[in-house]
Amino acid sequence: MNEIQGQRGKGRYLFDRMGVCLCLVFALAVATLAIVLIPFDNTYLEGSGAGDAYITPFIAMAVAAIAILILGLFYNAMVWMEGAIGGVEAEAPRSRKLAVSSKRFFGAVFSRDFAHHFRIFLSDALLLRKLWRISKTRWLFHALILFGFIGTLLLDIVTVVCMDILHSQQFIEPLGWGKLWIRDFGFEFFGLMLMIGLLAAAGRRLARRSKQLVTGREDVVSLLFLLIVVISGFVLEGVAMKSAIPGHESPEIYSFVGAAFAGVLPPISAQAYAQLWFVHAAISFAFIAYIPFSKLFHLFAAPLAIQLEAIVERRAGR
Amino acid sequence: MSGARRRLDVSDVPVRSLVEFDACTRCGECSIKCPTGGEADEKEERTPRGKIRAIKRIRRIENNPLRRALAGEKRLETMRGELARSVYECTICGMCGEACPLSLDTIRMWEAMRSSAVKSGIGPMEAHRALISSIENYDNPWMQPRAQRGRWAKRHPEILDATKGEVDVLYYVGCTASYDPEVMRVAENLAEILRSAGVKVGMLGKEEKCCGSTLLRLGEVGMAKKLAEENVKLFRSIGAGTIVTACAGCYKTLSQDYPELTGERLPVKHVTQLVAELLRAEKIPLSARGEQVWVTYHDPCHLGRHTKMYDWPREILGRLPGVTLVEMERNREKARCCGAGGGLKTLDQGLALRIAAMRIEDAEKTGASVLVTSCPFCEQTLSEAARGRSGKIAVKDITELVVERLAK
Numbered sequence: 001m002n003e004i005q006g007q008r009g010k011g012r013y014l015f016d017r018m019g020v021c022l023c024l025v026f027a028l029a030v031a032t033l034a035i036v037l038i039p040f041d042n043t044y045l046e047g048s049g050a051g052d053a054y055i056t057p058f059i060a061m062a063v064a065a066i067a068i069l070i071l072g073l074f075y076n077a078m079v080w081m082e083g084a085i086g087g088v089e090a091e092a093p094r095s096r097k098l099a100v101s102s103k104r105f106f107g108a109v110f111s112r113d114f115a116h117h118f119r120i121f122l123s124d125a126l127l128l129r130k131l132w133r134i135s136k137t138r139w140l141f142h143a144l145i146l147f148g149f150i151g152t153l154l155l156d157i158v159t160v161v162c163m164d165i166l167h168s169q170q171f172i173e174p175l176g177w178g179k180l181w182i183r184d185f186g187f188e189f190f191g192l193m194l195m196i197g198l199l200a201a202a203g204r205r206l207a208r209r210s211k212q213l214v215t216g217r218e219d220v221v222s223l224l225f226l227l228i229v230v231i232s233g234f235v236l237e238g239v240a241m242k243s244a245i246p247g248h249e250s251p252e253i254y255s256f257v258g259a260a261f262a263g264v265l266p267p268i269s270a271q272a273y274a275q276l277w278f279v280h281a282a283i284s285f286a287f288i289a290y291i292p293f294s295k296l297f298h299l300f301a302a303p304l305a306i307q308l309e310a311i312v313e314r315r316a317g318r
Numbered sequence: 319m320s321g322a323r324r325r326l327d328v329s330d331v332p333v334r335s336l337v338e339f340d341a342c343t344r345c346g347e348c349s350i351k352c353p354t355g356g357e358a359d360e361k362e363e364r365t366p367r368g369k370i371r372a373i374k375r376i377r378r379i380e381n382n383p384l385r386r387a388l389a390g391e392k393r394l395e396t397m398r399g400e401l402a403r404s405v406y407e408c409t410i411c412g413m414c415g416e417a418c419p420l421s422l423d424t425i426r427m428w429e430a431m432r433s434s435a436v437k438s439g440i441g442p443m444e445a446h447r448a449l450i451s452s453i454e455n456y457d458n459p460w461m462q463p464r465a466q467r468g469r470w471a472k473r474h475p476e477i478l479d480a481t482k483g484e485v486d487v488l489y490y491v492g493c494t495a496s497y498d499p500e501v502m503r504v505a506e507n508l509a510e511i512l513r514s515a516g517v518k519v520g521m522l523g524k525e526e527k528c529c530g531s532t533l534l535r536l537g538e539v540g541m542a543k544k545l546a547e548e549n550v551k552l553f554r555s556i557g558a559g560t561i562v563t564a565c566a567g568c569y570k571t572l573s574q575d576y577p578e579l580t581g582e583r584l585p586v587k588h589v590t591q592l593v594a595e596l597l598r599a600e601k602i603p604l605s606a607r608g609e610q611v612w613v614t615y616h617d618p619c620h621l622g623r624h625t626k627m628y629d630w631p632r633e634i635l636g637r638l639p640g641v642t643l644v645e646m647e648r649n650r651e652k653a654r655c656c657g658a659g660g661g662l663k664t665l666d667q668g669l670a671l672r673i674a675a676m677r678i679e680d681a682e683k684t685g686a687s688v689l690v691t692s693c694p695f696c697e698q699t700l701s702e703a704a705r706g707r708s709g710k711i712a713v714k715d716i717t718e719l720v721v722e723r724l725a726k
Contacts, residue, residue, distance in 0.1 A: 076340065079381065083333040090329045101333055124421075131419040134347060211360055212346035214367070219344070301340035302420055308334045309423060 019095025024074050031066045035059060038164055054278045065285035072292025073300065108311045120310040125303035141204065144197025149226070151190030152233075155182055174249045184254035188237075191230050192257050198227045218295045226296075229287050232280040238262040239273050324391075325380045326373070326398065327437040330539065331430040338422045342370045348414035348424070353655045354407050354662065358672040363400065364407045366414040366424055372401045373431065402440040405431050409662045409673070410535060411655035412623035425624060428660075432537030442536040445665045449532055454541070457527040458493040467491075468523030470502045474509040480520030480556050487512065487592070488558035489521045490572070492565035493528050494694045500701070501694040504564050507717035508589055514724050515601040519562075525552065531571040535660050539579075546571075546579040553584060564589040564717060566620035566693035567659075574625060588621060590630040590692050593720060597637045603725040608640030613719070614686040615643060616677060616700065617653040618693030631692050631716055638723050644684040654680060656691075658699035674703030681711055692716045 036059060081094035081101070088100050109117045123129045126146075132139045162178055163171040171178035202223050205215050238261025240248035252259040291297060328336065348366040350356045355364030362368040376397050379385045386394065408428055415424035435441025442450065449459040457464055468491075471477045480488050489512070495505040512519045527549060530542035553561060561584055563569050569588040577583045596602045615635060621627045628650045635643045648654050657663070657673025677700060681689040689704070689711050691697050701713040 079377065080333050080336045080340075082328050083331045083336045084329060085333050097333070128419060130421060134417075134419055138345075210350075211356065211362070212350045214344070214346060214349070214362060216344075216371075295344065298341055298343045301337055302343065305334070305338045305341035305422060306420060308337060309421065312334070312423075 019093060020074070020078060020098075023095065023098075024071070027070050027074070028067050031070055032063050035062045035066060038160060054274060058278065058281055061282060061285045065288045068289035069292060072289070072297075076292055076297060076301075105308070105311070108314075109307065113314055116314065117307060117310055121303065121307060124310075125306045141197050141200045144193045145201065145226075146197075148190050148192075148194025148197055148230075152187060152194060152230075155186045155190065158182060172247075174247075180251070180254045184250045184258075187233070188255055188257045191233055194226070195230045195234070198223055198230065202227070222294050222296050225283075225287050225290060229280075229284050232276075232283055234258060234261050235265070236273070236276050236280050238265045239268050239276055242266075243268050243273060245273055324395070324398075324438070326376055326401075326434060328377075328434050330433045330437060332426065335423070335427045335430045338424075338427055339370050339373055341420055341422060342367065343420075344371070345419060347417040347419060351413050351417045353409060353411060353413065353657060353673045353676075354669060355404075357654075357676060358657070358669055363404050366418075366428075369401065369404050369408075369428075369431070372397065372404065376401060398438070398440050402435045403443070405435055406441065406443045406446070406536075406661060406665055407669070408660050409619065409655045409657060409670075410660035411619040413619075413652075413655060416623055416651050429534065429537070432535070433539045434537070436537040436539075442538070442661070443665050446536050446661050449661070449664060450536065450538055450541070453528050453530075453533060453545075458497060459528065459532045460493060460497045462497045464524045466524075467496045467526055468521060470496065470505055471509070471521060471523070474506065474513075476513045476519070477509050478518065478520035480522055480558065481525055483520070485520030485556075485558055486518040486560065487520070488553070488556055488561045489519050490529070490561050490563040490568060490586075491521055491526060492563055492568040492694070493532075494698070495564060496526070498694070498698065501698055501715075504694050504697070504715045504717055507715065507721045508562075508564050510721050510724065511593060511596075511602060511717060514603060515596045517596070517601075520556075520558070522552070522556075527552075529568045529571045530575075531567040532661070534571060534575055535567075542575075543579045546576050550576060550580050550582045550584070554582075559585060560592070561586045562589055562592050563587075564692070564694065564715070566618040567695060569627075570620040570624045588625075588627055588630070588692070590621070590627065590634060590716060593717070594630045594633040594637075597634060602720070604637075604639055604723050605725045606639065608638060608723040610640045610642070611688055612642050612644055612684075612686040613688040613690045614646050614681045614684045615649070615716075616646075616656065616681065616689055616691040616696060617650055618691055618696045619653075619655050619659055621692060622653055623651060631690075634716060634720065635690065638719060640723070641719065644686050646680045646684055648680060656693075656696040656699045657703075658695050663699060670699060671703050671706065674699045675707065678703050678707055678711065682707075687711060688719070689713045690716050690719055 077098060078094050081097040084090060085097050085101050088097055128139060128142060131142060159171065159182060162168040162182075168176075168178055170176035171183060173179060205213055205219070205223075234257050237250075237255055237258030241250060241252075241255060241258050241262040242265050250258065291299065344367050346367055348356075349362065349368070352365045355361045355366075355368060363372065376394070379389050379394060379397075389397075405428065410425055410428050412425045415422055418424065432441055448461070452459050452461045456462060458467070477489065478485055489505075489508065491505050495501050509519070527545060529549065530545040533539075533542035533545065561572065563572065563586065566588065569586065572584055572586040593602070597604075613635065615631060617623075617628060617631075621631075632643065635641050646653070654677050655673060656677055657670035663670040678689070689700060691700065691713070692715065694715065697713055697715050704711055704713050
């Protein structure tokens with residue numbers, strides 16, 4: 001049986017830690033700068049009367065969530081680096097193992113085999129070709145969740161860039177195409193996909209009692225967390241429509257889910273909208289921070305495992 | 319070291335496998351198809367999903383001082399012991415990898431975890447220790463003297479001593495066919511087939527050593543590496559152009575594991591490939607008409623999911639006169655394991671035979687009168703299971719079927 005911190009020399013141990021710390025500090029600094037430097041214009045809060053009060057805590061939460069996400073990803077990568085890498089001695093510092101394996105991985109992917117690896121990523125990691133062959137229903141549930149999640153995430157990025165950085169009037173004016181098709185319809189569409197997928201997955205776990213489905217705490221928490229994020233987003237949209245907050249006017253046809261929620265919500269003040277917006281943001285950031293420590297980490301690990309397998313197969317000439 | 323705290327040693331587990339543990343989404347496809355935890359018995363902790371969960375839980379506790387303090391060292395030790403038992407209650411058949419929507423390389427994962435168990439002092443299981451010490455002392459897992467290894471060949475003077483002269487083909491017999499009287503037929507059959515084809519074949523006799531498959535499957539990688547290096551040196555000194563083996567486990571080890579252990583790629587063929595090639599070249603004289611027989615074929619895991627040799631045995635069966643192959647519902651990549659592999663038969667014979675009985679049932683459903691396979695260990699286990707049932711179906715090695723149809 002080995003022992004913690006084995007027989008490695010003190011110098012080597014420090015080198016190991018320093019290498020890791022330097023990489024980590026760099027990643028955290030870049031992420032923090034990127035968030036802090038974005039000139040958030042709080043367009044979402046305009047008209048709610050809440051002003052700038054929520055923006056500073058919002059940025060603080062964003063920085064904290066991204067920092068925890070990066071720390072978590074690093075932590076998991078360091079745990080992987082306890083394992084063996086061909087051609088690297090077992091006692092090598094984990095930072096060196098990480099550097100060697102990253103270089104090999106990216107070297108193999110961004111090579112003349114790039115097209116092959118990209119095809120594998122699309123068919124096996126993103127479109128889950130094998131799951132399609134196993135069960136079309138399960139593939140559909142997973143696709144709704146995955147593409148709903150990716151879609152809302154991408155739209156978030158597009159909105160921040162266009163609205164907060166570029167100040168595109170198309171995203172701010174009530175009848176601008178960006179407002180109608182991205183901020184209204186786009187979020188509704190992908191959010192609805194996500195919600196249907198999550199409800200179907202939860203329903204399957206509740207309805208089917210089979211030895212294939214074993215529901216643990218982690219499964220329940222992950223499903224509920226994501227469901228709360230998406231439902232709180234729809235509630236927020238519904239509140240904005242119900243309260244007719246300036247800047248959030250939206251034709252019902254574009255914000256069809258928000259309109260449905262507005263139909264069942266009581267009238268609410270603009271001030272409460274700002275608070276709800278903050279709560280939705282807080283839950284979303286907490287969810288981002290939770291990813292590396294939950295089963296949702298497979299979002300990163302599964303595509304990586306598929307790509308590693310593809311690299312090994314390619315090297316073996318299969 | 320005093321005061322040092324024990325933990326799972328994963329330093330020999332490939333980083334790729336550690337990534338794969340995190341990639342598992344716990345969908346359960348593997349759990350329902352796992353022969354030990356899903357089919358023969360319903361024991362979640364034995365299934366791949368259950369094991370991955372346990373590994374991750376233990377490592378999380380070990381890496382978190384607070385959780386470690388809360389769990390307590392005694393509890394952690396119990397968890398490690400339970401995990402080790404589950405890791406060895408597995409045939410390493412690879413069905414889980416086949417079922418996995420992400421196609422995780424589960425064979426590598428479980429073999430690596432066994433190596434980790436050995437390094438961590440929680441493996442192998444007590445029942446396996448006799449096999450290991452036998453290989454250490456006698457160069458075979460069956461506690462048989464080295465001198466007896468090639469005794470069966472005395473009835474076959476056409477088999478040359480490869481250590482004394484040049485041969486076309488070196489027949490690597492393997493431990494089971496060398497010592498088990500029931501399985502020795504496989505070696506004799508092969509000798510007869512090669513003689514009829516006019517192939518100059520030799521063997522190593524008492525110089526032959528275990529290939530190390532048992533050691534590798536049990537996680538004793540260090541010992542296996544030493545054995546592999548000795549064997550490669552011996553094979554090189556003989557200089558045979560082709561090494562042939564009738565054992566699926568030996569074939570997997572020589573063709574797949576040796577290049578990783580020694581860096582040397584050997585010119586090894588499984589008997590099914592060699593015989594199929596000889597049949598294709600019409601070098602094996604077959605009788606014009608054979609007795610009509612309906613057979614079904616069992617893909618051994620080491621020859622199937624491990625090394626993807628699905629077509630050679632089927633080509634042989636297709637070329638034998640009078641033989642009609644009827645496939646089982648689960649064939650090729652989806653074939654059910656016989657239950658014997660990965661040291662399971664030594665650890666829990668009852669469980670191994672329950673799995674074998676399910677395979678016999680699969681075979682009986684086809685209506686075939688003979689269940690053919692191409693692995694001595696599968697044949698041994700399936701025969702035992704068939705005897706335990708009504709005995710409606712006979713179990714034969716593929717070489718036996720060929721010998722029955724040789725032109726006299």
